Amino acid sequence: MEKTKTRKPHSKSRNGCLPCKARHVKCDETRPECVNCDKYGSKCEYPPTKPRASRSSHVSPYPVVSTPSSTEDMSINQSLPQPGANGTQDPVLHIPQLRLLHQFVSETVKDLGASTDFDEVNSSYMMKLAFDFPFLLHGCLALAALHLSRVEPSLRAEYIQQAESYHNAGLAQFRTEIQDIVDSNFEAVFCFAFLMFPYACAVPILIANSSPEQALDSIMQNFLLTRAVRPMVVQYYTVMQGSGLGRFVPPDVRNIDWNRESTTELVSLRKFADVTSNLYPQDINEAYRSAIRTLDVLFAAVAHSSTPPSPSLLKMWPHEVPPRFLELLSEKQPGALIIFAHYAVLLRKSQKYWFLQGAAEQILDISEKLVPTEWTSWLDWPREQIRAGNTDSGGS
Template sequence: MLRRSHKKSKGGCTQCKRRHVKCDEARPICRLCANSDRDCSFANESNASQYSTIQKASGEHSGSSRLHTYPETASSASTTPLTVTSVTSSPDHTSPGRPATTCHDDPSVEEAVNLNHMELIIHATLHKEELFNLGDPIDDYHAFLELSLGLHTSLKYPYLLHQLLAFSARHLAYLHPERSNHYIHQAMSLQTRAISLFKAEWTDVNHSNCVAILLFSTVIGHHLLAETLSKRDPGGLDAFLTHFIQCIETQRGMYIIAKEAWPLLMESELKPVLSSSLNFTSREPIGTHCFDIKQLLRSANGLSEEERQACDLAINYLQIGLDAVLAEPSGLSPKQAYRYQMIFNWTMLAAPEFTVLLATKRPEALVVLAYYAVLLHHGRSMWQVGDAGPYILGLVSESLGSEWQSWLEYPRSMIVGSSAATTIT
């Protein structure tokens, strides 16, 4: 059979040369390869320049509504920075000093690139309410902003994309304990990369990046809290406090950054969420559940006025949280689960002086922590919390001497007295 003659293209792509067809030499993918959904590569381009071209092309289309994939190296499906590219483009699996590899050369590459991250994106989209069920009382609107706005914003700020995927992986680890090691590894790798990208890009807060920074700080805060409350490391209270204080300090740092951007954020799409959150944390405590610990604080010796105020602030926030969880009937749907918001906010709002008291295992601060365990126990149905309440109370009870056990009567009655509680010795 005679082949139709054509003028040869010296700079054509490898695929067109193999097929003996004329290539239009369009970068990063020629028209024929785009139409036939083939992997397009040019032998006369270096790996670095090809990667740069794909990045530039993806940036030009970041605002479009086209489907996107998130490529990574075949050797590590979790740690490599995600590069947003058009679905018609072939993922770039090259790195400087390494021969180019296509999906045809290594069949496992396509699965590692497309399925791992797409699984996380799809999971986050389908389970957005459950992912952010410690959020603000705006029903679907909060989840919509948290995820939809987050994914759109992450096209410009990759650190946000990495963190969203990391949090999705952490939720999958909870849902599928048989594969938890796989998902936890993904979550850790993606979060590590997210923090690295954030630090590298950080300059100051402005109109262009304030939404990305707030969303990033919120998602990473939820992730760190879920990770911390799931810890069951050997070492008792000391080991837990190490993780817990690190979580508090990280959340506080992100909270301070977000506060700097508050005027800018109130001009953004996030204004309804922020206003609602401010209204909640600004409430006056109503109940008397923390009355005993208030008495303890007044009679405590050796506390400075700043330390006493820090403890008092922590107790007030706990009472606001207890007011919320006890004011609503049981059996709430995920849309109504905002009543547990103080579980997340309490660690974010903790004063530095209180954190120091926790780090030194000051008994008064540990009793306050036991009351936080009560709040956690009320939210035990949340995937981020589980049995963290009885676990923390047990650690505190074992650490404090007999003279402090009477101050734990309320936390113990609320947790041990519950039929769903774990026995605490």
């Protein structure tokens, strides 16, 4: 970021390669591969030699994002076909991508954080990063497509398909990128990891006619993927706070006290842990109690805040619960599903975010269908809170 701010101006390279022109950096014009392309692993291509055209007929190349369906490298440094020798070919506009980009910057970012300051980070700082890191740009386009699938129901299927294509393309590159997180790419990795939570919350809801098992599996896959990134992001967390992304951390996350003992509205859930402690071996009891305690801390943080919980706070629970609990949830164990339904109440408190609208209801529906009949009374409190929409009353 600092290098970008202090970079000295330089003379333009008029005969440089296409990737350097797309990056707006000076090309040394070395053939067959310039120094910049060798450094970044880009495919070095030069525009075809053509007669000099008049200023009025000259058309510059337009950098575009490659289509997600391509099996080749998804690089934003690719360019559109050059004009013909007569200079009459018009540039091709990729309207669908431009529409998604506009949606992300103007609308989607408004529902990703808890403040206007946070929106500014998403719409400016993150987008600047995205133009240098294709996987992040794909992530932005994927989330914008999901958002538009809610805004424009008549085009819902088309936008969902676009979201899946862009997300898969970005994710494939992201998995390669996180193999070597360094100072130059950690901000882009952090941003993509941040986008994965709203995407994970929205996608299962959009799967038509899916069974509760399929919906739960989809949620778990996204949980596990975001957890895998967390240790790598933590490594740069202190550095991140001093960068432009420091505003990503909302106040309700900064003020969490994990050591404070709190009595929250999760009365029935604590009773469940006591009643069932003799039914399970020690490892399961410990996993359940740890998941409940983490949920207790987060409910206490929400109770002490005058605003709805931020997405950053909400995603702390799947990140902080022990791996054994996630194993039990993946196995669809009744106790884990009951605790999961109580977590859904926390999501219900943040219905202001578009990607969480309906998430709590779906988690409750999954739990009701998978929990044996003799256990369903433990779902009474989350059922009351979610179905009635009364998230301010205490538990019983």
